[in-house]
């Protein structure tokens with residue numbers, strides 16, 4: 001790991017257990033580059049908050065070391081780490097006005113009055129709340145409180161800002177707007193951001209890289225496109241976007257490609273991403289929009305399926321089919337004005353390219 | 365078709381909104397609300413009756429008793445009437461007509477056996493009056509005119525100007541005498557004056573009650589705050605166990621607990637014995653920790669501590685730990701995070717706890733009585749004395765009324781300074 005000198009944050013074999021019996025974080029190794037927007041994405045309980053708390057200094061790591069700009073910080077108390085933090089419930093001090101909230105980190109650093117005022121003004125303008133300095137947090141809407149929390153975490157110019165599901169309490173429209181604003185602030189200030197969410201859209205739209213967490217382990221660490229296009233295992237394929245699963249056995253392995261024999265006997269050609277040797281179980285992962293209901297000759301994989309249900313959704317039609325024993329098989333047919341003559345109860349040949357389906361680890 | 369249109373829009377041609385059955389909307393709304401009000405009134409009626417009988421009525425009665433003085437006029441109505449024309453400052457005794465009226469009243473009072481009660485009442489105004497009335501008894505009823513000489517013959521005090529001044533002063537149906545006595549003042553021939561220095565007790569007692577109550581409130585706060593903090597920040601299971609310990613004092617009778625303090629604190633008690641045994645003090649200089657102010661403060665702090673801890677706890681429970689974390693992440697050390705972020709948010713709990721403990725302390729009776737000795741007793745002990753021993757209910761009522769007024773005044777001041785909205789009881 002020492003090859004990665006210069007990382008803003010480095011987790012080195014970090015483990016965490018609260019009760020001494022189970023590991024909530026299992027052997028975490030993670031480098032975060034300076035200025036990067038890294039998102040920890042995962043289902044609830046997967047250990048994201050715990051990682052953030054260890055980084056902020058509120059929870060000690062049970063094992064391993066965390067580095068901040070190459071300095072080990074396990075023994076540095078939270079208030080000396082200089083990390084800005086945005087909490088899920090914002091944690092704005094209710095007995096202080098917005099300006100006092102923003103002044104707090106500056107006062108404890110002993111900054112002089114005029115400099116404080118200058119910075120508060122700048123921070124409030126950054127989040128477009130210039131006129132709200134004298135209000136109490138309770139007099140602000142959820143979205144405004146959110147902005148104040150962001151401004152407070154940034155007002156003392158930290159190099160690193162942590163955000164733990166900061167948009168979780170907002171409604172959808174506001175959330176999308178804030179995603180954009182946070183991203184914008186990140187780009188203009190160049191701070192390093194570690195962002196925690198369980199919302200995949202949020203992760204995909206905002207991040208430079210996403211670390212997908214499950215069960216205390218990073219399942220995959222990639223830029224957003226790679227996460228969707230090249231999932232490394234079944235969990236990631238399943239967690240990010242919509243996905244069809246077909247399980248079978250590796251019949252032949254040929255470099256990067258493999259032949260998979262499904263449980264009903266049909267054979268498919270797939271990218272061998274994460275498979276054992278010939279004869280081992282595997283799960284094929286396939287995005288619904290990559291399947292054609294009128295297959296062309298270029299598509300290596302062509303199977304018969306039973307159309308079970310058609311749902312008209314305007315820009316596309318969702319077709320639920322029964323394929324190789326899986327009756328949750330979804331096909332998205334783009335609505336380009338053609339009539340494909342789809343009918344419920346129809347047996348139909350569908351097809352997709354080998355590069356669009358990935359052979360991953362077997363799931364039960 | 366046109367009539368249905370009007371009901372649908374709700375605005376018929378005459379401009380009055382109507383409900384579905386045609387009654388004006390305002391009237392049917394008022395009727396619905398009235399029914400609701402009546403129902404809520406009926407729901408609180410039993411409690412209202414209970415409170416009126418057991419709380420409001422006794423307080424009103426107490427306030428009335430503190431100024432009530434009907435007895436003199438009831439017992440000797442003719443005398444009171446006759447004395448009206450007598451000038452108390454003239455320096456001369458009332459004339460024969462007054463004595464005649466007094467004789468007639470006295471005969472009747474003697475027959476009803478109310479003359480000694482009157483004597484007792486007048487004795488509050490001037491010591492010796494009770495004896496005078498009792499002594500005069502039967503002999504006065506047998507007097508023949510001229511009554512003036514007859515009365516003076518029985519006791520020369522009947523010829524004293526002061527006696528008649530006292531009777532005249534005590535004859536109006538309302539008196540301020542009890543209130544004057546309650547603030548160590550008296551009405552003399554030269555108007556209202558403070559009593560002689562060595563007879564004053566009540567003002568001092570009020571002051572001591574206030575002072576000790578404040579000391580007790582502060583010591584409850586100092587001892588209770590850390591406990592409440594601990595309770596609010598421990599995991600639920602541990603904090604529940606500790607909470608039971610906090611409430612433990614409520615499980616034993618107040619009397620038992622207070623007696624336990626006696627056993628612990630007395631000169632031959634456990635604490636002194638231990639201190640002597642480990643050699644911290646020598647046998648001749650055992651600490652006096654009971655039957656004085658120290659005893660009262662220690663025992664009452666112990667008894668009232670839960671009333672401080674509970675409101676503090678319930679407020680602290682609502683302060684999310686993320687505030688302190690936020691403060692630390694912003695660069696505050698432990699103390700700054702506590703003092704600038706946590707403490708201000710716990711102030712409503714301090715307000716509630718302090719006011720609860722203070723109000724309970726200021727009216728406390730049993731503990732000061734048992735462990736306070738003479739230097740640690742409260743005004744309530746004096747009130748109890750007048751109610752059950754000296755039977756001077758008027759004075760007891762006046763003292764009680766002043767105490768009530770004092771508490772309300774402090775409450776008002778507290779509201780101005782802290783703000784009653786800042787008090788949170790749960």
Ligand SMILES: Nc1ncnc2c1ncn2[C@@H]1O[C@H](COP(=O)(O)OP(=O)(O)O)[C@@H](O)[C@H]1O
Pocket residue numbers: 018019024042043044045046047048049050051
């Ligand atoms: N303070 C704590 N004490 C004990 N267990 C905890 C504590 N905080 C979190 N956990 C446990 O650790 C696991 C991971 O929690 P967390 O890091 O909050 O997950 P996430 O933020 O991904 O939802 C969960 O199983 C949770 O129950």
Ligand SMILES: [Mg+2]
Pocket residue numbers: 048049
């Ligand atoms: Mg979390």
